[in-house]
Amino acid sequence: MTIEDVIKSTVKMDNPKRVILNIMYTQNVLQDKFNEVLKPYDLSGEQYNVLRILRGQKGNPANMCVIQDRMLAKTSNTTRLVDKLLLKDFVTRNVCPNNRRKIEVSITEKGLDVLTELDPKVIEHETVFSENLTTEELELLNELLEKFRNQKN
Amino acid sequence: MTIEDVIKSTVKMDNPKRVILNIMYTQNVLQDKFNEVLKPYDLSGEQYNVLRILRGQKGNPANMCVIQDRMLAKTSNTTRLVDKLLLKDFVTRNVCPNNRRKIEVSITEKGLDVLTELDPKVIEHETVFSENLTTEELELLNELLEKFRNQKN
DNA sequence: GTTTTATAGTTGTATATACAAATGTATCGT
DNA sequence: ACGATACATTTGTATATACAACTATAAAAC
Numbered sequence: 001m002t003i004e005d006v007i008k009s010t011v012k013m014d015n016p017k018r019v020i021l022n023i024m025y026t027q028n029v030l031q032d033k034f035n036e037v038l039k040p041y042d043l044s045g046e047q048y049n050v051l052r053i054l055r056g057q058k059g060n061p062a063n064m065c066v067i068q069d070r071m072l073a074k075t076s077n078t079t080r081l082v083d084k085l086l087l088k089d090f091v092t093r094n095v096c097p098n099n100r101r102k103i104e105v106s107i108t109e110k111g112l113d114v115l116t117e118l119d120p121k122v123i124e125h126e127t128v129f130s131e132n133l134t135t136e137e138l139e140l141l142n143e144l145l146e147k148f149r150n151q152k153n
Numbered sequence: 154m155t156i157e158d159v160i161k162s163t164v165k166m167d168n169p170k171r172v173i174l175n176i177m178y179t180q181n182v183l184q185d186k187f188n189e190v191l192k193p194y195d196l197s198g199e200q201y202n203v204l205r206i207l208r209g210q211k212g213n214p215a216n217m218c219v220i221q222d223r224m225l226a227k228t229s230n231t232t233r234l235v236d237k238l239l240l241k242d243f244v245t246r247n248v249c250p251n252n253r254r255k256i257e258v259s260i261t262e263k264g265l266d267v268l269t270e271l272d273p274k275v276i277e278h279e280t281v282f283s284e285n286l287t288t289e290e291l292e293l294l295n296e297l298l299e300k301f302r303n304q305k306n
Numbered sequence: 307g308t309t310t311t312a313t314a315g316t317t318g319t320a321t322a323t324a325c326a327a328a329t330g331t332a333t334c335g336t
Numbered sequence: 337a338c339g340a341t342a343c344a345t346t347t348g349t350a351t352a353t354a355c356a357a358c359t360a361t362a363a364a365a366c
Contacts, residue, residue, distance in 0.1 A: 001299070001303055002299060003295075003299070006225070007223050007224070007225065008222060008223050009223075015283060015288060015291040015292060015295065016279040016280050016282070016283035016291070017279050018291075018295050019282075019283060019291055019294055019295055019298075020183055020279055020282070021225070022294075022295055022298040022299065023176060023179050023180050023183060023298065024180055024183065024184070024225055025225050025302070026176050026180075026298050026301065026302045027176050027177055027179075027180035028225055028226055029302045030173060030176060030177065030302070031177070032228075056162075069161060070160050070161050070162075071160070072159070072160065072174065072177055072178050072181055073181055075185075126169040126170050126173055127169050129169070129172075129173070129301055129302065130168065130169035130172060130301070132300050132301055132303065133297065133300060133301055135168060137297055137300075138168040138169070138171075138172055139168060140293070140297065141172055141175075141294070141297045141298070141301065142156075142168065142171050142172055142175055144286065144290055144293065144294045144297070145172075145175040145176065145179050145294070146154070146155060146156070146175065147285050147286060147290075148179065148282055148283070148285055148286060148294065149178070149179045149182045149183070149282065150154055150285065
């Protein structure tokens with residue numbers, strides 16, 4: 001299914017427009033699929049992301065700004081994401097003793113357990129799309145996307 | 154800037170994960186930029202999309218389900234999008250005389266004027282990213298994205 | 307040491323999105 | 337014609353996101 005099929009466009013678009021729509025739409029498809037994976041666990045994509053970042057800390061807590069910094073969507077509201085995770089006992093939150101402006105967020109055992117349970121499903125989700133492409137094509141796709149978005153301005 | 158730089162990852166990821174993150178993040182960058190373009194006009198991306206679809210009707214009205222069908226994000230709430238556009242006098246909304254279940258939405262002169270004003274800025278937005286790639290690379294990127302998301306399952 | 311400036315995080319508000327339930331209208335089978 | 341079913345759209349509710357204003361703490365300037 002081409003992007004023209006998706007939006008029922010009768011006219012053929014030029015390459016710049018097609019690329020943008022293809023990226024937007026592909027992200028949409030990916031996100032929908034991933035939400036399905038997460039749904040049984042009552043996690044949003046961004047909440048999952050925060051948990052993953054916290055696990056990556058290897059036992060050390062992360063400040064709000066560190067979490068923010070490592071997320072894809074830089075603008076989302078970390079405080080409220082952590083609030084949600086706190087309600088589910090997936091994280092703990094404490095004022096940093098050295099610098100009382102900072103907050104230390106850590107993942108709990110329960111949070112780690114959920115991630116462990118999710119791991120194989122996440123890998124399945126990640127790989128199923130890539131199976132359509134060869135390794136060389138995947139590398140090329142990565143290169144092209146990075147080149148595309150890194151415009152100098 | 155590689156995707157690892159973006160999320161401050163110290164470990165190198167495998168290709169499937171990198172591709173997914175690259176697509177998600179690139180979409181993010183695109184959307185942020187496009188929102189900036191639209192901001193002075195008090196339009197959201199989806200609202201703009203609806204207007205564009207209506208202009209594409211060449212004077213004919215479009216039903217809600219037609220609009221829905223042509224949008225990228227199939228799940229968004231068309232009624233409320235049209236509500237917002239109605240408040241700004243960019244569209245009209247009438248019950249379809251032949252089938253009273255249906256709604257006929259049309260773009261107004263004012264709506265067309267806004268699109269006309271936006272057109273060059275949208276084209277600028279679309280082309281500026283593509284300038285990093287050759288025509289061949291753009292075509293390849295389109296192909297790879299379509300191949301990637303069209304998994305059989 | 308007190309004022310200014312910078313940093314870290316939270317809260318308010320408006321809007322957007324997801325998803326299910328509800329409403330109103332048309333169509334089909336008998 | 338009548339009930340069942342399908343279709344088109346709207347509404348309710350919960351959650352997510354965007355963005356600005358606010359609070360609290362720390363560091364720097366003088």
